[in-house]
Every structure is written in C-alpha cells, then in structure tokens.
Amino acid sequence: MAEPAAPPEGDWDEVIARFRDHLSLELGRSDHTVRAYVGDLDALADFARERGTPYVGDLSLLSLRAWLADQERRGLSRSTLARRAASARVFTEWAVQRGVLSADVAARLASPKRAHRLPSVLTADQASAVLEVAAEGADSPIGLRDLAILETLYATGIRVGELVGLDIDDIDRTRRTLRVLGKGGRERTVPFGVPAERALAAWLAEGRPALVRDTSGPAAFLGARGGRIDPRTVRAVVHRTAGAVEGVADIGPHGWRHTSATHVLEGGADLRAVQEILGHQSLATTQVYTHVSVERLRKTYEQAHPRA
Numbered sequence: 001m002a003e004p005a006a007p008p009e010g011d012w013d014e015v016i017a018r019f020r021d022h023l024s025l026e027l028g029r030s031d032h033t034v035r036a037y038v039g040d041l042d043a044l045a046d047f048a049r050e051r052g053t054p055y056v057g058d059l060s061l062l063s064l065r066a067w068l069a070d071q072e073r074r075g076l077s078r079s080t081l082a083r084r085a086a087s088a089r090v091f092t093e094w095a096v097q098r099g100v101l102s103a104d105v106a107a108r109l110a111s112p113k114r115a116h117r118l119p120s121v122l123t124a125d126q127a128s129a130v131l132e133v134a135a136e137g138a139d140s141p142i143g144l145r146d147l148a149i150l151e152t153l154y155a156t157g158i159r160v161g162e163l164v165g166l167d168i169d170d171i172d173r174t175r176r177t178l179r180v181l182g183k184g185g186r187e188r189t190v191p192f193g194v195p196a197e198r199a200l201a202a203w204l205a206e207g208r209p210a211l212v213r214d215t216s217g218p219a220a221f222l223g224a225r226g227g228r229i230d231p232r233t234v235r236a237v238v239h240r241t242a243g244a245v246e247g248v249a250d251i252g253p254h255g256w257r258h259t260s261a262t263h264v265l266e267g268g269a270d271l272r273a274v275q276e277i278l279g280h281q282s283l284a285t286t287q288v289y290t291h292v293s294v295e296r297l298r299k300t301y302e303q304a305h306p307r308a
Contacts, residue, residue: 010056010100012045019091028185032161040087061105064088078112085111120249121259129245144207146237148199155196157260157278160231160253167218173197182279190277
C-alpha cells in the first residue's frame with residue numbers, strides 16, 4: 001500500500017502574508033477586517049511554532065483545538081474565541097484551495113457559544129445631554145468637527161469605519177442623506193435629520209477649511225493635521241464626550257450606534273427599515289434591538305408598577 005503524500009508545507013509568515021493579500025486585494029475586505037484576521041492567525045502561528053508545528057501544512061484539528069483551549073485558559077472572552085475559530089476556518093479553507101494544506105482541518109472546528117449580552121444603550125435624555133456637551137464645545141474647528149461626528153453617528157447609526165471613509169460628495173445636505181460604503185463593499189443611502197445637517201453645515205463651512213491641507217483630499221472629516229480622520233480619534237471623541245456627562249456609562253461609537261438603532265426602533269420604525277439603515281446583511285442581526293427594547297420596557301415596568 002502506497003504511503004500517503006506528505007502535506008504541502010508553508011512558512012507561517014509567508015502564508016499569512018499571502019492570505020492578507022487575498023483578503024485585501026481579491027476580496028476587498030476593509031483594513032479593520034484584515035487586521036482582525038491577521039491578528040488571530042499570528043496568535044495561531046505563535047502557538048503552533050511553540051508546539052513544534054513550524055509549517056502551515058502540518059496543522060491539524062487537534063492542534064487547533066489545543067490552541068483555542070490555551071486561549072480560553074488565558075482568559076479570552078467567548079466572543080473572541082468564536083471569532084478566532086471563525087478566522088481559522090476561513091484560513092484553512094483558503095489554504096486548501098491554494099495547495100498549502102491537503103485537507104481542511106478546521107472544517108469541524110466548533111466555535112464557543114457567544115455569551116448573550118444586550119448591547120449598552122443610552123436613554124434619549126442621556127443622548128441629548130451628550131450632544132449638548134458637544135455643542136458647548138463647538139467653538140473651534142475641532143469642536144465643530146466633534147459635534148458633527150456625534151450628530152452624524154447618532155442620526156445615522158453608521159459604523160466608525162463608514163464615517164471615516166465618507167467623502168464630501170457622499171453628503172447630500174439638500175436631501176439630508178449620506179452615501180455609505182459598508183461591509184463587503186455594499187453601498188447604501190442613509191438619511192439624517194435637521195440637527196445633524198446643521199452640525200455638518202457648520203463643520204464644512206467653518207471647521208474643515210481651517211484644518212484642510214493639500215493632502216486632505218476629499219475626506220469629509222479631518223484630523224488635527226489635515227489628513228482623513230483616524231478611527232481611534234473618533235472613538236476618543238465619543239468616549240470623552242459621553243464621559244463628561246454625569247450618570248452616563250462609558251460608551252464608544254458602537255454603543256452610540258446601538259443607541260441610535262434602539263431609539264429609531266422605539267420610535268416606531270419597521271425592523272426591516274432599521275436593517276437597511278444599519279447595513280445589516282441579515283435581519284437576524286437587527287433583531288437584537290427588539291430584545292434591547294423589550295428589556296428596557298421590562299426594567300421600566302419593574303420600577304414603575306407597584307406589584308411588579
């Protein structure tokens with residue numbers, strides 16, 4: 001009986017670099033998504049090399065399970081473990097197609113169940129208080145920018161990466177809509193209200209001209225040095241402004257997005273309309289906001305009803 005063929009080998013760093021190019025150049029994944037995949041695979045590569053697996057071609061289901069178990073012992077959350085398992089499955093499927101692996105060893109790799117946690121959201125009064133703080137500081141180009149960022153995020157529920165990627169031509173102030181390029185390169189149109197329009201008008205007319213440089217290009221939102229604003233700056237703006245309001249929990253852009261979606265849904269919007277606004281591919285992803293609304297209703301009932 002003939003010996004089975006040895007699996008093709010491949011240096012971890014070289015193969016991961018090829019996979020990065022596949023994600024970025026062939027699939028058009030965002031920089032954030034590519035960094036997440038590569039970070040997960042770098043962690044896998046470090047573990048594999050420490051355990052005597054210097055080549056991707058030697059990877060096995062057993063070693064993948066050992067890796068996840070080690071990550072769990074290190075205290076990683078279930079959501080992070082689930083993401084890393086998903087990264088491994090995508091990677092090994094690609095590696096088989098490219099001849100780096102002879103079998104898809106991660107096809108039967110189970111993901112840890114994610115803990116079901118309702119996203120944090122602010123009340124309408126808390127959101128208004130955060131925006132009032134931002135408005136009080138809108139007496140400089142940076143202040144005008146920060147107010148426009150918060151108003152836009154709250155009005156539209158768009159993601160940080162989508163806001164950072166906005167160009168001036170993507171903002172239609174007459175129709176009060178944004179042209180947004182979302183995940184997977186899917187484009188959608190998102191409406192915004194009068195307060196956001198006013199904040200954007202002030203930023204574009206008075207704030208942005210003070211920061212613009214020859215290298216600014218068409219970016220709608222700029223950093224202090226005139227380049228396209230960085231996602232980390234946007235996160236800092238949201239955290240800092242929310243933190244200035246007493247009684248408001250620390251919240252970042254994703255929580256601000258949750259807040260926007262919850263308030264739209266509680267205001268009577270159809271779930272499918274919210275799905276379209278948020279750019280969710282699946283309605284199941286949007287349905288979490290119904291749970292948020294019900295949970296908030298339950299808490300209000302328990303606080304208000306004498307026999308709750």
